[in-house]
Amino acid sequence: MTGQDLAASLTTYAASLLTALTPERREAFLLRVERWAPDLLEGLAVFDDEAVRRGTAERLVGVAARAYAARPDDLHTLDARRLLRPGWVQDPGMFGYACYTDRFAGDLAGLERRADHLERLGVSYLHLMPLLEPREGDNDGGYAVKDYRRVRPDLGDRDDLRAVTTMLRGRGISLCVDLVLNHVAREHAWAAAARAGDPEYRDYFHVFDDRTVPDAYEATLPEVFPDFAPGSFTFDDELAGWVWTTFNAWQWDLDWSNPAVLVEFADVVCDLANLGVEVVRLDAVAFLWKRMGTSCQNQPEVHQLVQALRATTRMAAPAVLFKAEAIVGPRDLVAYLGGSEGGRHVGRVSDLAYHNSLMVQVWSMLATGETRLARHALRALPPTPPGGTWITYVRCHDDIGWAVDDGDAAAVGVTGEGHRRFLSDWYAGEFAGSWADGLVFQANPATGDRRISGTAASLCGIDADPGAAVARVLLAHTIVAGYGGVPVVWSGDELALPNDQHWAEEPGHEADNRWAHRPRVTDDHLPPAPGSAADRVLGGLSHLARVRASLPSLHASLDPEVLDDGLDDGVLGLLRRHWSGTVVGLHNVTAAPRPVALSLLADLGLATPYDVLGEAPLTADADGLAWLPPYGAWWVVDR
Ligand code: GLC
Ligand code: GLC
Numbered sequence: 284m285t286g287q288d289l290a291a292s293l294t295t296y297a298a299s300l301l302t303a304l305t306p307e308r309r310e311a312f313l314l315r316v317e318r319w320a321p322d323l324l325e326g327l328a329v330f331d332d333e334a335v336r337r338g339t340a341e342r343l344v345g346v347a348a349r350a351y352a353a354r355p356d357d358l359h360t361l362d363a364r365r366l367l368r369p370g371w372v373q374d375p376g377m378f379g380y381a382c383y384t385d386r387f388a389g390d391l392a393g394l395e396r397r398a399d400h401l402e403r404l405g406v407s408y409l410h411l412m413p414l415l416e417p418r419e420g421d422n423d424g425g426y427a428v429k430d431y432r433r434v435r436p437d438l439g440d441r442d443d444l445r446a447v448t449t450m451l452r453g454r455g456i457s458l459c460v461d462l463v464l465n466h467v468a469r470e471h472a473w474a475a476a477a478r479a480g481d482p483e484y485r486d487y488f489h490v491f492d493d494r495t496v497p498d499a500y501e502a503t504l505p506e507v508f509p510d511f512a513p514g515s516f517t518f519d520d521e522l523a524g525w526v527w528t529t530f531n532a533w534q535w536d537l538d539w540s541n542p543a544v545l546v547e548f549a550d551v552v553c554d555l556a557n558l559g560v561e562v563v564r565l566d567a568v569a570f571l572w573k574r575m576g577t578s579c580q581n582q583p584e585v586h587q588l589v590q591a592l593r594a595t596t597r598m599a600a601p602a603v604l605f606k607a608e609a610i611v612g613p614r615d616l617v618a619y620l621g622g623s624e625g626g627r628h629v630g631r632v633s634d635l636a637y638h639n640s641l642m643v644q645v646w647s648m649l650a651t652g653e654t655r656l657a658r659h660a661l662r663a664l665p666p667t668p669p670g671g672t673w674i675t676y677v678r679c680h681d682d683i684g685w686a687v688d689d690g691d692a693a694a695v696g697v698t699g700e701g702h703r704r705f706l707s708d709w710y711a712g713e714f715a716g717s718w719a720d721g722l723v724f725q726a727n728p729a730t731g732d733r734r735i736s737g738t739a740a741s742l743c744g745i746d747a748d749p750g751a752a753v754a755r756v757l758l759a760h761t762i763v764a765g766y767g768g769v770p771v772v773w774s775g776d777e778l779a780l781p782n783d784q785h786w787a788e789e790p791g792h793e794a795d796n797r798w799a800h801r802p803r804v805t806d807d808h809l810p811p812a813p814g815s816a817a818d819r820v821l822g823g824l825s826h827l828a829r830v831r832a833s834l835p836s837l838h839a840s841l842d843p844e845v846l847d848d849g850l851d852d853g854v855l856g857l858l859r860r861h862w863s864g865t866v867v868g869l870h871n872v873t874a875a876p877r878p879v880a881l882s883l884l885a886d887l888g889l890a891t892p893y894d895v896l897g898e899a900p901l902t903a904d905a906d907g908l909a910w911l912p913p914y915g916a917w918w919v920v921d922r
Contacts, residue, residue: 289337290320293344300348308359312351312598316344319594322631326591329584330542339542343549343591347598350553354600357449358559365602372408372457372562372604372634372769373672375837378828379459381410381679382774383424384438386803391439391447398454400809404777404821405828408769409451410459410564412680414438418468418533421791424680424801425461426566427468427534431551441558448559459562459606460555464548465570466534469519473547474535478521489527489538489573491516497525505578509727511794529570529579539571539588549595556600563596565589565633568619569609581615586623589632606635606674610681613640613664613688620671629668638673640664641766643686645677645759646742647702648872650709650719654855656702660691661845672839673768677759678742680773682724682734682797683710700731707733710742718744718751720782722796738800739776740816746781749816751874753779754914757823758870761896761916764827765857765868768839775802777824778817830895830918836861843868853877854911858887865889867919871911878908884919893922 284292297316301309323343327336354362365371380401388394391414401409413425416433425435434440448458467474476484491497497516504515507530516525517532527536537544552563568589572582589605596603607619619636621629644657667673685706689699708714710721711733721737735742743755756779764770786798811817831837836859846856846867853873859866865888871877881903884892892901892909894917901909901919911917 284337286321286324289324289340290317293320293323293340296341297344297348300345301352304352312348315598315601316347319597320344322597323591323594326587326589326594326631327542329587329591330540335542339546342542342546343595344598346546346549346553347595350550350557350599354557358557358600358602361452361559361561361602362600370670370840373839375834375839376832377407377769377839378405378764378831379408379410379674379769379771380404380406380774380777381412381771382804383412383680383801384414386801387774390437391434391443394447395450397804397809398450398456401456402454403810404772404825405832407455407457408459408562408771409456410562410771413461413463414444415461415463418470421531421533422468423531423534423795424797426463427466427531428463429468429470430472432554444560445558448561452559452561457561458559459564460560461564461566462548462552462555463566464537465567466528466530466536469533469535471535478519483543485522486541487537487544488535490522490524491526492524494525497527500573500575500579503576503578505580505730506727508725509729510725527573529567536570536573539584545588545591549592552592552596552603553599556596556603561602562604562606562635564606564608566608568607568633569611569615581609581611581618583624586618586621586628586632590628593632604635605633606637607633608637610637610639610684610686612686613660613691616640617665617668617671620668622665622668622671626668630670634670635672635674635769637679638675638763638766638768639686641673641763642676642678643683645762646683646710647687647706648855649743649755649759650706650717652873653852654850654872655695655852656687656691656697657855658845658847659694660688662847663688663691663694667842669840673766674771675763675766675768676771676773677739677756677763677776678737678773678800679771680797680801682736684732684734704731704733707735710735710737718747720744720746722782722799724796736782736796736799738780738782738802739773740779740820741782741800745779745816749779751914753816753819753823756820757827758872758914758916760824761827762855762857762868762870764831765837765843765870765916765918767837767841767843767859770831772824773800774804775800777821778804778808778811779820780804780808780817827896834866834895834918834920835863836866849880849883851877851879854879864920866895868916869911869919870916871914874913876910876912879911879917881907881909889919889921891922892919894918895920 416430517528569580572584685703692699720741721735724734743752745752782799792798843857855870857868
């Protein structure tokens with residue numbers, strides 16, 4: 284069968300599934316199948332066998348058709364709205380917040396009480412950390428899911444989730460939730476069936492009888508949790524074999540070369556979509572495909588699988604967007620927005636991806652007080668694929684890994700290894716003169732790797748010097764908000780909360796200091812006392828969100844140009860040329876005032892420079908220099 288014939292037969296098949304719908308509604312679905320079947324089939328080329336491809340395509344269209352038929356009316360309306368405004372997530376008014384539901388609001392129902400806080404901050408996008416039912420005991424912050432169809436019982440149930448998405452949407456907030464798709468908990472029904480000896484489910488996992496194959500893989504596999512989960516395979520007595528466990532021993536990697544796994548997850552995504560979830564975060568997506576002799580990350584098949592999943596979701600629920608969680612090196616990032624293999628997947632995989640490189644460079648600039656490496660690294664990035672949008676962030680719920688490219692480092696006269704070591708020392712507070720108060724996560728003596736945990740305020744030295752720390756926290760967020768994309772603030776950072784000193788006291792958390800930077804936000808924190816550090820950061824961030832929303836040039840479709848010539852080394856300059864006018868963001872990453880020549884701005888077309896953040900014109904001294912205050916930022920327009 285040709286691709287075209289196959290696409291046509293899928294449409295006929297879909298029609299047969301939807302006879303109970305009105306002709307209009309059936310027609311709308313069939314148009315989507317016609318539109319997205321080619322994407323689906325291209326993605327399914329990941330499977331070698333033609334009969335497997337055909338069967339899987341049919342099963343996926345079946346999943347989509349059933350979800351479509353069950354989709355509530357208000358969500359059909361949402362689909363229609365989004366299809367009329369496909370670039371909605373690129374709007375400068377997008378401003379995100381991420382939190383654990385229980386740590387921020389107690390439970391799902393409690394979110395309503397926190398909605399005013401989110402509104403004050405200017406939030407239009409909320410990422411709730413894993414909320415599906417995890418295994419009992421330690422579950423990696425919910426990233427070991429036992430049942431994808433149930434909500435974590437202490438947070439509420441599916442009805443509560445549905446109510447939350449509706450409540451949020453009423454306030455102009457889109458909900459993003461995690462889809463943990465690289466692995467399931469050892470207690471998940473699939474893993475339980477595999478353990479009970481069911482061969483069908485054993486095939487959902489990578490299981491090996493002895494160490495031969497695992498040893499061969501491990502020769503090139505980096506370790507994610509060398510401290511508390513060394514190695515990437517775990518012997519399981521019930522399986523009588525070694526199962527692939529990239530993360531913890533009780534997180535079993537799924538075998539995505541088995542098409543049944545793809546069909547299962549398509550069904551899970553459609554289910555979340557029908558609960559009103561608008562953005563699905565593809566957790567640890569880089570790890571989905573394994574290839575001997577590689578790091579088993581960023582393999583091309585990952586993008587094919589995501590494309591197939593995406594095409595299926597688009598048939599059922601076109602409002603839903605995908606966000607790739609791929610915390611990878613700078614050169615590998617754009618692939619997740621479709622930019623691999625000559626852009627073959629542009630517009631067909633994830634809409635959003637984490638700008639891990641920008642995050643790392645923000646911390647590097649603050650520690651060194653200079654911008655040369657950041658300029659070089661950011662300028663060296665390939666252009667963002669069209670339609671792709673970055674999640675820009677200062678830090679997240681995970682540790683910070685120093686993804687500094689060796690070539691970028693060498694270009695500015697340092698070594699990658701030396702600079703990474705410096706950053707770990709600095710943020711662990713071990714380097715002379717450091718104000719930072721972070722914790723070392725997963726030191727790996729074999730590689731010298733030392734990742735860092737800490738809240739933004741603690742990494743910025745809130746204990747050593749609150750005034751400077753507030754300025755640094757605000758500056759860091761100003762850089763990421765001015766870069767483009769969707770800036771996301773991690774819970775607690777908007778209130779300058781320090782590391783949770785009691786993180787290790789919670790059962791199951793004692794070995795994982797990422798809990799130090801997942802502090803609880805309680806009623807005592809809200810609203811913060813006027814003039815406090817919390818109040819200043821919250822006020823600063825909400826001002827930032829509002830200024831940003833007023834600038835069409837902050838639309839995410841525009842990549843900023845990182846300025847180089849003529850700027851002081853302590854200043855990061857981001858130029859955005861847009862039909863609405865040019866904006867130049869200037870950010871002083873040092874503790875001293877830094878000069879900016881107004882002639883430079885005039886050359887860029889800003890003859891009467893005006894700072895929209897401080898709402899004041901820039902004034903020059905006798906030498907034609909304007910002085911950017913310590914850790915200050917100006918977003919300059921011509922006025
Ligand atoms: C992602 C999550 C992280 C988790 C890992 C394994 O990277 O962000 O918290 O440990 O996946 O699921
Ligand atoms: C994910 C991320 C990695 C992080 C880890 C655990 O694998 O890719 O950067 O360190 O989760 O937090």
